[in-house]
Amino acid sequence: MTRVLVVDDEPQILRALGINLRARGYDVDLAPDGEHALTLAAGHHPDVVVLDLGLPGIDGVEVIRGLRGWSTVPIVVLSVRDGERDKVLALDAGADDYVTKPFGMDELLARLRAALRRATPAEEEPVVETADFTIDLGAKRVHRGGTEVRLTPTEWHLVEVLVRHQGKLVSQRQLLQEVWGPEYHDETAYLRVHMANVRRKLEPEPSRPRYFFTEPGMGYRFETSS
Amino acid sequence: MTRVLVVDDEPQILRALGINLRARGYDVDLAPDGEHALTLAAGHHPDVVVLDLGLPGIDGVEVIRGLRGWSTVPIVVLSVRDGERDKVLALDAGADDYVTKPFGMDELLARLRAALRRATPAEEEPVVETADFTIDLGAKRVHRGGTEVRLTPTEWHLVEVLVRHQGKLVSQRQLLQEVWGPEYHDETAYLRVHMANVRRKLEPEPSRPRYFFTEPGMGYRFETSS
DNA sequence: AAGGTTCTTGACGCACTCTTGACGCGGACC
DNA sequence: GGTCCGCGTCAAGAGTGCGTCAAGAACCTT
Numbered sequence: 257m258t259r260v261l262v263v264d265d266e267p268q269i270l271r272a273l274g275i276n277l278r279a280r281g282y283d284v285d286l287a288p289d290g291e292h293a294l295t296l297a298a299g300h301h302p303d304v305v306v307l308d309l310g311l312p313g314i315d316g317v318e319v320i321r322g323l324r325g326w327s328t329v330p331i332v333v334l335s336v337r338d339g340e341r342d343k344v345l346a347l348d349a350g351a352d353d354y355v356t357k358p359f360g361m362d363e364l365l366a367r368l369r370a371a372l373r374r375a376t377p378a379e380e381e382p383v384v385e386t387a388d389f390t391i392d393l394g395a396k397r398v399h400r401g402g403t404e405v406r407l408t409p410t411e412w413h414l415v416e417v418l419v420r421h422q423g424k425l426v427s428q429r430q431l432l433q434e435v436w437g438p439e440y441h442d443e444t445a446y447l448r449v450h451m452a453n454v455r456r457k458l459e460p461e462p463s464r465p466r467y468f469f470t471e472p473g474m475g476y477r478f479e480t481s482s
Numbered sequence: 483m484t485r486v487l488v489v490d491d492e493p494q495i496l497r498a499l500g501i502n503l504r505a506r507g508y509d510v511d512l513a514p515d516g517e518h519a520l521t522l523a524a525g526h527h528p529d530v531v532v533l534d535l536g537l538p539g540i541d542g543v544e545v546i547r548g549l550r551g552w553s554t555v556p557i558v559v560l561s562v563r564d565g566e567r568d569k570v571l572a573l574d575a576g577a578d579d580y581v582t583k584p585f586g587m588d589e590l591l592a593r594l595r596a597a598l599r600r601a602t603p604a605e606e607e608p609v610v611e612t613a614d615f616t617i618d619l620g621a622k623r624v625h626r627g628g629t630e631v632r633l634t635p636t637e638w639h640l641v642e643v644l645v646r647h648q649g650k651l652v653s654q655r656q657l658l659q660e661v662w663g664p665e666y667h668d669e670t671a672y673l674r675v676h677m678a679n680v681r682r683k684l685e686p687e688p689s690r691p692r693y694f695f696t697e698p699g700m701g702y703r704f705e706t707s708s
Numbered sequence: 709a710a711g712g713t714t715c716t717t718g719a720c721g722c723a724c725t726c727t728t729g730a731c732g733c734g735g736a737c738c
Numbered sequence: 739g740g741t742c743c744g745c746g747t748c749a750a751g752a753g754t755g756c757g758t759c760a761a762g763a764a765c766c767t768t
Contacts, residue, residue, distance in 0.1 A: 305766090312748085313700060329586075330600075340586040340588050340589045341588075341754060343589045343592060343593075344588050344589060344591075344592040346594075347592040347593060347595065347596045348592055348595065350599075352596060352600060353579060353594065354593075355595075360566040360722095362566050362567075362570050363566045363569045363570060365570075366569060366573040366574055367569075367573060367580075369573065369574065370573040370577065370578060370579075373576075374556075374600055375751090381729095388519070408713075408714055408715080409714085410714075410715070412752065423621055424620060424621040424622070425621055425622035425623065443716095444755080445716085445717075445718090446716075447756095448717085448755090448756060449715085449716080449717090449757090449758090450715085451756095452756095452758065452759095455757095459631040462757095463757080463758090470755095470756070470757090472634075472635070472723090472724070472725080472755065472756070473634065473635035473724095473725080473756095474622065474635050474638065474752085477621075487744065522718070544763095602765090634724085634725060634726085635725085636725080667768085669727095669728085670745090671728080671729090672726085672727080672745060673745095674744090674745060674747090675726085675727080675728090675747085675748095676726090677745095677746085678745095678746060678747065678748095681746095688746095689746080689747090696745070696746090698735085698745075699743095699744070
């Protein structure tokens with residue numbers, strides 16, 4: 257299901273958007289200000305963000321910057337301000353689209369679809385096969401020796417990031433930011449524990465990895481011998 | 483250079499956009515209607531398309547469909563129509579953004595930048611090859627004679643800085659600051675030891691370097707003979 | 709409210725990397 | 739021709755990072 261994060265300080269707009277989007281089958285998170293927005297984004301990894309510019313506390317443009325620091329999620333900005341300067345600032349900060357209030361729900365939905373379409377460029381999700389297991393990125397499943405292996409959400413996320421960068425070294429910092437969020441960039445202990453769990457579930461000899469390699473001091477790398 | 487295709491049936495707008503975009507360093511194609519637009523797009527493969535909806539002949543939405551049949555180039559729609567239905571139709575046909583006339587040039591430019599930024603995701607890191615080894619900056623790995631060479635974090639960092647400044651002299655001070663941090667600017671002993679290790683791992687004759695040269699009193703230089 | 713997962717956190721041992729000092733060599737300068 | 743400085747080499751000790759295990763906390767489901 258597609259996850260949308262909606263950020264707006266006006267409760268009635270927040271509610272209206274929540275109802276409308278859920279009616280269309282989206283999975284919706286609601287945030288009344290920038291702080292909540294960044295926290296929710298880090299935890300739930302939305303597929304698209306709808307962001308009001310006029311927020312109490314952190315400014316909307318700051319929220320864009322905060323998100324762009326570690327994520328490429330599409331951001332659709334809502335604003336009562338029709339000023340050209342605001343639009344330019346928001347777009348150059350990394351927003352993907354700018355809609356002026358008042359707006360029609362149909363237009364907003366169309367813009368969301370456009371943003372989502374761009375972000376998911378019709379790529380079919382690859383299936384990665386190794387001699388010991390099969391990873392289906394689209395179905396989010398892993399098979400090993402005929403049966404399915406259950407990965408916890410964290411483990412899956414870790415595997416997903418590494419497999420998508422197949423062959424490349426992924427730095428500890430990048431892994432932590434993608435899986436746990438930007439404020440966890442130095443919790444390397446998490447990585448060690450969860451990588452150990454992943455290896456125990458997937459590697460034939462967990463203490464002698466054939467697929468999930470450690471590059472000491474730098475990060476991890478997924479590689480198939482083929 | 484970035485190529486922009488502008489499609490509009492009003493000559494003065496076409497001219498104005500052409501002048502403005504060229505002044506910003508874009509390479510601009512101009513088309514007064516849908517037929518010319520599709521022909522130019524097929525021939526010149528623009529990086530982004532600015533498209534007016536109200537065209538004589540083929541309708542703007544048809545132009546979008548025509549382009550989307552074979553291209554994923556970002557399309558920014560211009561229109562005097564502010565109707566919600568038009569926006570929804572255009573966006574769902576495959577447009578990336580919708581700007582209502584009259585618009586400010588700064589806003590349009592910001593939207594173009596946003597569209598281009600999305601379309602150009604990860605530029606890839608170069609791979610540097612020499613007769614004796616291969617350095618993949620993106621994957622952070624080094625191959626030599628078929629097998630992989632393991633570099634420690636410090637060694638890799640050193641190699642990376644030198645290789646990214648390929649052919650140029652990198653001062654000891656700069657190397658120390660980039661690898662160890664600003665307060666280590668005079669620990670030249672570190673450089674000597676680690677450069678020796680790098681050479682032992684990569685140079686065919688470590689004591690007679692062919693790639694990692696010392697410039698006495700100044701710094702180091704990476705150079706491939708090719 | 710209870711049970712089961714999953715995540716977090718701390719402790720420990722091992723391996724490896726970095727740092728540091730000693731030494732030799734060669735060129736520059738006096 | 740002698741001295742000095744910068745560089746390369748080597749080796750040893752200190753420090754760090756990693757894997758592993760286990761226990762408690764937090765979370766979700768029923």
